[in-house]
Amino acid sequence: MRLSRQITAIALSVCMTAAFAPADEKGVNPKVQEMMDQVSEARIKAILEKLESFGTRNTMSNPDDPARGVGAARTWILKEMQSYSPKLQVRFEKFRVKKQGQRIFKDVDLYNVVAVLPGTKMPETTVIVSGHYDSLNLGNRPAGAAAGPGTDGAGAPGNTTANMTLADFEKNAELPAPGVCDDGSGTAAVMELARVMSQYQFDKTITFIAFAGEEQGLIGSSLQAVKAKKENQVIEAVLNNDIIGTDVSGNGRMSNSSVSIYSDETMDSVNQQLARYTREIGERYLPSMKVNTIFMGDRLGRGGDHTPFQWEGFAAVRVSTPNEIYANQHHATDTLANMSVPYTAKVAKVNLVVAANLALAPKPPIVMPEPRAGGGRQGAAPTGAAGAPAAGGRRPGPMIARGGGYDAVLRWRAAGPEEDIKGYAIMIRPTTSPYWEQEIYVGKVNTFTLKDVSIDDAKFGVKAIGTNGMESLVTAYLYPARQKTEIETVQ
Structure with a gap:
């Protein structure tokens, strides 16, 4: 209650000192709405039918067959996306x-399909929309084993794929693996968004990727993410779609009006900020869809192509249905007849509005001090020899301080072109709340003081708002944990 009263008091005091954003800035952008309305169920269905027709898209299948297997599938995806727009690269x-383990039982050429829509103002910054086009059939489920993750493959009931032999994986590579939901649905969404969005221009670059090798252990995405990190690519967000084709689960649970967004378990990480953004923008444009933010890296004990980008420090989330049919996953029954095209189209629309808003918005503000000569930071805590934390164990922190001892003083700086920024909004919430509860528009300034507000019992953030009304991701003020220091004693 104390923090709630405090936030109310903040709102009242700021009314006297800062202009509020017009109501329409929280509205729906007509151009983005126009794009969203162009997402076609019929085209998504046609893509899924074509993907299913390849029989299998197993990364280890025969790549030379012109009509069946992974080689035929990737060639078709490439040519299809090339037909969408001359602007799409x-x-x-x-x-x-290299051959390794059992799933990659021979050296193999792996091909991700990448389609780049260059940005006009900030082309160096990209937003990625992705899925994986490879599929998998693990063979017959052991007799008596319940359908579910980890119960497929050879061996006794309940054994995992770890019990499968090299011969099992070699044999399964050519089994029918339609993979319509896992992950033809994600691939179809990526391709349909590439078609629609390539008819428009965006400030930032949008990259559409169909990964290979996901079923062998996130291979294609891992290699892509490492390459991006090595090349110092600026990736603002990754929206990875995996299993977005079913609205009825294997136990009969039904919902065609919700989607799950997995991020991670680290409070206020860039992944959680992206998840919050996806929820806010997704539900703004599609109020009939419930966007569920799940602060876990993925479904328990499982993985997806967003994870390698998180490993490299990029903001990434998994977009997935809450209603899976385990009996069909990694089996010949993962077909078009066993999934929902209308549901996939809805989730594709969520992706579109989020990606479009990000690609038209300013870059998120920076809350860390500027580096200064010698490698330190202006206003940062002092360091000892070799850059180690000074006595007390402090590391450089964000630009948040106690003004006069009892005020919250926040500073930030622009990360991109300032001429396209209308102003900034400060975000506040209790430490136990998953979502920002208070938003205060403070205008085009780089510092703001919240009078009589403690920085010790709330979370703070800041976002940029463009002249076009688009909002950036929130940058949270994350103060580093105090570090352990060794205390010398006299013997």
Whole structure:
């Protein structure tokens, strides 16, 4: 109650000192709405039918068959996306992967399909929309084993794929693996968004990727993410779609009006900020859809192509249905007849409005001090020899302080072109709340003081608002944890 009263008091005091954003800035952008309305169920269905027709898209299947297998599938995806727009730069990203383990039972050429829509103002910054086009059939489920993750493959009931032999994986590579939901649905959404969005221009670059090798252990996405990190690519967000095709689960639970967004378990991480943004923007444009933010890295004990980007420090989330049919996953029954095209189209629309808003918005503000000569930071805590924390164990922190001892003084700086920024909004919430509860528009300034507000019992953030009304991701003020220091004693 104390913090709630405090936030109310903040709102009343700021009314006297800062202008509020017009109501329409929280509205729906007509151009983005126009794009969203162009997402076609019929086209998504046609893509899924074509993907299913390849029989299998197993990364280890025969790549030379012109009509069946992974080679035929990737070639079709490439040519199809090349047909969408001359503005779309479509290519194969090839990696030669060495034989390793059982799932990669021979050296293999792996091809991600990458389609780049260059930005006009901030082309160096990209928003990625992705899915994986490879599929998998693990063979017959052991007799008596319940359908569910970890119960597929050879061996006794309940054994996992760890019990499968090299011969099992070699045999399964050519089994029918339609993979319509896992992950033809994600691939179809990526391709349909590439078609629609390539008819428009965006400030930032949007990259559409269909990964290979997901079923062998996130291989294509891992190689892509490492390459991006090595090349110092600026990736603002990754929206990875995996299993977005079913609205009825294997136990009969039904919902065609909700979607799950997985991020991670680290409070106020960039992944959680992206999840919050996805929820807010998704539900703003599609109020009939409930966007569920789940502060876990993925479904328990499982993985997806967003994870390698998180490993490299990029903001990434998994977009997935809350209603899976385990009996069909990684089996020949993962077909178009066993999934919902209308549901996939709805989730594709959520992706579109989030990606479009991000690509038209300013870059998130920076709350850390500027680096200064010598490698330190202006206003940062002092360091000892070799850059180690000074006595007390403090590390450089964000630009938040106690003004006069009892006020909250927040500072930030622009990360991109300032001429396209209308102003900034400060975000506040209790430490136990998953979502920002208070938003205060403070205008085009780089510092603001919240009188009589403690910085010790609330979370703070800041976001930029463009002249076009688009909002950036929130940058949270994350103060580093106090570090352990060694205390010398006299013997």
